[in-house]
Amino acid sequence: MTPPKRPIEACAASQLAELAAQSRRVTSYDVALVAGVSQSAVSRCFKPGASVSKSTFARVMKAAALLDYVPNAAARSLITRRTNMVAVLITNRANLYYPELLSELSQQLTPHGKRVLLFPLSGEAEAARVLGDLWQFQVDGVIAAAHLPATAVAEFRRHRVPLVVFNRLLDDPAVHTVSCDHRAAGRMLAARLAAAGHRHFGIITGSKDSVVAVARQQGVAEQLAELGLPAPLVVTGEFDYHSGASGLKTLIARHGGIPDAIICASDVLAIGCLDCARHELGIDVPGQLSVAGLDAVEPSNWLSYNLTTLRQPMAGMAAAAAQQVCQLIERPDLGATRQLFEAQFIEGATARLLPAGAAMGQPFSLAPALAIM
């Protein structure tokens, strides 16, 4: 195959014509023909760090540009066994309440050359079908920010797909995990509120299949028990604004009055509770009632709310998950790690609190509940 005497442009034009006639797509072979080199030379030009001479590289790139050639990822991954895709399993809830999660994950994966393939999970029943799809795509790794059926982890292992579980702690310790320590967060919040003298706690939570909410609730209950305080009243609804309001009313009815503090399993619940207390029931928050959320979504720090809550370091967690899955893709046999992030306490103004650091042995007017400690 001697280099054609005709100028490369003319050569490209005739090649394009032939391509159109046969309705083929542009391949590395076409580029090779136009550039007057072998097909493997073209391939090498598109592989970073391959050994190609300056001059052939230039010819090939020019030909490629003329023909609008791009390497076909499907063909490439057939042989490299890399698709450069990472699957993200995500529930609609996570999608709605942590919009930054997906952006962060994508942003963090891009520099590694990976793209996000989205697998939304609405219900548990869907999981099986979705996983079936998942294997077909031969993704390099998976980040699961959704509830997985019990058998799923074993399946990932069988199919040898690296898995990083996000924001939930499975029983299986051999699973790579990046999560906020929701139980510790619940404990911290309960401790801060108890220290400020609250005795009677209510909890408003969303549907029970949220592992995150359950862990938080556990933390709260544990801490209260250890402090010798009465067990919290628990009301379960959905995770929406309306459930915060109805939860508050139910709690008041069940407790026979306004409890001291209400902890909500999400900020949206807390805001619903807060609005209902202030605007509907005329309750003074935090004078008569302390309300705390758990999430620190954006509206929680708006002036109208200024919610007492806990912030998950979402960006950092997403970055860690991305990092972790990429590492796992390079070295699949790495031992399982559990990265636990600490929630950050946001004081806000919807709960009565002692100044930070005042809880321990300060000469402060201690509330009755503290005397028990």
Next chain:
Amino acid sequence: MTPPKRPIEACAASQLAELAAQSRRVTSYDVALVAGVSQSAVSRCFKPGASVSKSTFARVMKAAALLDYVPNAAARSLITRRTNMVAVLITNRANLYYPELLSELSQQLTPHGKRVLLFPLSGEAEAARVLGDLWQFQVDGVIAAAHLPATAVAEFRRHRVPLVVFNRLLDDPAVHTVSCDHRAAGRMLAARLAAAGHRHFGIITGSKDSVVAVARQQGVAEQLAELGLPAPLVVTGEFDYHSGASGLKTLIARHGGIPDAIICASDVLAIGCLDCARHELGIDVPGQLSVAGLDAVEPSNWLSYNLTTLRQPMAGMAAAAAQQVCQLIERPDLGATRQLFEAQFIEGATARLLPAGAAMGQPFSLAPALAIM
């Protein structure tokens, strides 16, 4: 290749051992060997609507299950020229303010057997690199909910990738589009406010590269001009809560007092403006000032705000975009369509308004501005 006399399970076990030894992955050929059929028979079993006998189908499926076989999408798409992936180009802004967009798109594409491959765009500079990546993946189609560079549309055409542009109207009429009619929405809002007697308008908008915001602002300005009202004062900031507050202060300074109505280019801006007016400046809304948003994100209908705003029918728009791109994938030569959706007016309680329908010729105490009409 006669069917082995050994039970299929034993056959599968030895095959698996061999696979592990060579660290190959399970292929249709392995399944064929275990099931005692040809490779193409296996292929047919995984193609819906192919002609396979009941008995071979059963044998193949059993063998496949024993080996954990799934067809390799990369290899398949090499032949079929379908990757079953749809790229979604999305800005971080859209990601944050319309979290339901991605869920809806995924949900709507799933029944068509398509999955979403995510391409987030932070800045315009990134677009070129992202597009380069995009072609490699050979996606079946693209939904663009981000600003595209002027040359991009031509590139899509050259690469023969079906494109649906979401929520922005390009000049090129030959581009398939699904969008809310933002200009009409702006006009409607301005008209309603003008009808209720507002004369002096302010606009708080986000950065200028949001086509959506620009279109809305145009609509407002046009309508006011047609009604013979003074041109609105415009303040540009970011799209966040804080910019709403600072925008309000700037507007008051520039107007030399409180304007009659402020229209914000997004609900978050409006809420920032509202909170600042009420909590910081002590302005009575809507008594002294009407505030309107443009988006109807979830917080806008919370009791503390109850914002006057316009809702985009996001779910419907997402469904239409998904539908459109799928249709285009089947028939790429379809003529360009522009689907325009109408925004829904949400009265709320942050703007003084006439009862709906009262604007035209009703015996109503007309405000001064209306006399001009």
Next chain:
DNA sequence: TTGTACGCGTTATCAG
């Protein structure tokens, strides 16, 4: 209905 043979577009190996 089933099997044979080939091609999809690339990367990897190896000899020159």
Next chain:
DNA sequence: CTGATAACGCGTACAA
């Protein structure tokens, strides 16, 4: 540094 050749795993005419 370059080119021939062999995979990669599957779908699909075509013949049986």
